[in-house]
Amino acid sequence: MHLSPDLWVWVGALLTLFVFSFLFGDNPFYKFAEHLYVGVSVGYMIAIYYWNFFKPDLIEPLFGRGELILIVPLILGLCYLAIFIQKFSWVVRIPMGFVLGWGSGIAIPAVLQANVIKQIQGSLITSQTLAHWNTFVWSIVVLIGVITTVIYFFFSREQKGSLKVVANIGIIYIMIGFGASFGYTVMARISLLLGRLQFLLRDWLGVIH
Amino acid sequence: MKQGIPRLLCLVAGIVMIVQFFIPHPISEKIFSESLRWVRIISAFALVLGVRSITVHHGTRIIRKSSGWGYSLVALVAMVVTAVIGLFGGVDPHATALLPTSIGGFSFHLQVLYANLMVPLGATMFSILAFYMASAAYRSFRARNKEATVLLVAAFIVMIGMVPIGSAIWPKLPDIAQWLLNVPSMAAKRGILFGIALGSVATSLKIILGIERGWLGGGK
Incomplete structure (x- = not known):
């Protein structure tokens, strides 16, 4: 056993134990760690926003290089603060309108391209998938899965007869998908847990190498 | 207006x-x-x-x-101290800054705070979810019908297939887990993605054209 002489390792180890203490129920140690996390995260975000956005995107170009066009986003950003004045609180809608419109405009072609066209391309059977028997068979399995899943979510007609049969196949695919995603997520959390245990046993206590 | x-x-x-x-x-x-x-x-x-x-x-x-005002004090003090260190000490540990961020060999630079406070706290909080997910899974995934059984089996294969004991039990188990993720799971995700994409496009169009006005809040 070789205890770490690093003060920060001790801080990290104690905070890790504080959070783990939640497994025995809510307690003051966990609450302390939770509030510390919130405070440090917000403080960190303040610094990151200043150094990564305010300074390089606004302060330096506007006041250093005289890019006066940036007065427009500055005014739009300041409009957010109008929410603190009851009489002018409606002004906050102006930057929100710009950001929402911008985001929606960006999203439409990007979503269509990434989540529709690219996904259809990936589901199609091409000459490349015919190269090997296994890629060909799995491509057909994927294609059937995509079509049946989409049909399961088709609610414009009552699902009976052949439509119900196809939708039921879709349910099987969806259940496999949810199960696999769940298993994957659990393993990711287990991986984090092992990481923390490794930190405690190796970096802090020095009982493993 | x-x-x-x-x-x-x-x-x-x-x-x-x-x-x-x-x-x-x-x-x-x-x-x-x-x-x-x-x-x-x-x-x-x-x-x-x-x-x-x-x-x-x-x-x-x-x-x-x-009740619990002391914790609020912890949150506010942590926020102010971290913000001051970050704003005046900078985000680059190697650059000179207004505020010194180390005393002797002890550094309290923003990146040090991130690595030694935020990372352990965040990782531990997410890691304890493993316990709660396992207990939730036990309660909700009991094989009550055909669909729940499929979900349970898929989750079990993926979990076992991703750890060394999986390949020790049966060497093909990791391949089956990977196949589940790459073939049927991906097919289902693609089908769901189509729905999400069409929903996103419809909502975006409604916002742009002013049909969806929830973001404007109440009032005139």
Whole structure:
């Protein structure tokens, strides 16, 4: 056993134990760690926003290089603060309108391209998938899965007869998908847990190498 | 005016961004990069609202000496101290800054705080979810019917297939787990993605065209 002489390792180890203490129920140690996390995260975000956005995107170009066009986003950003004045609180809608419109405009072609066209391309059977028997068979399995899943979510007609049969196949695919995603997520959390245990046993206590 | 100007701005911004996507021209690319910078600046101001909200919430609890006000003090002090260290000490540990961020060999630079406070706290909080997910899975995944059995089996294979004991039990188990993720799971995700994509496009169009007005809030 070789205890770490690093003060920060001790801080990290104690905070890790504080959070783990939640497994025995809510307690003051966990609450302390939770509030510390919130405070440090917000403080960190303040610094990151200043150094990564305010300074390089606004302060330096506007006041250093005289890019006066940036007065427009500055005014739009300041409009957010109008929410603190009851009489002018409606002004906050102006930057929100710009950001929402911008985001929606960006999203439409990007979503269509990434989540529709690219996904259809990936589901199609091409000459490349015919190269090997296994890629060909799995491509057909994927294609059937995509079509049946989409049909399961088709609610414009009552699902009976052949439509119900196809939708039921879709349910099987969806259940496999949810199960696999769940298993994957659990393993990711287990991986984090092992990481923390490794930190405690190796970096802090020095009982493993 | 109170609704007209925001809606007009939303419409113009939305249409301009759709149109610029289909015009591969330097001017159109300039519009995109410049508008992205504008949005970054505007969104950064929204942080002020968040900081005000958290300060008022915890500040009120401290002033009223509400139950657990000491924790609110911890949150506020941690926020102020971290912000001061970050704003005046900088984000680059190797650059010179207004505020010294080390005393002797002990560093309290923002990146050190991130690595030794935020990372352990965040990772541990997410890691304890493993226990709760396992217990939730036990309660909800009991094989009550055919569909739940399929879900349970798929989850079990993926979990076992990703750890060394899986390949020790049966060497083909990791391959089966990977196949489940790459073939049927991906097919289902693609089907769901289509629905999400169409829903996103419809909602975006409704926002741009002013049909969806929830974001305007109440009032005139």
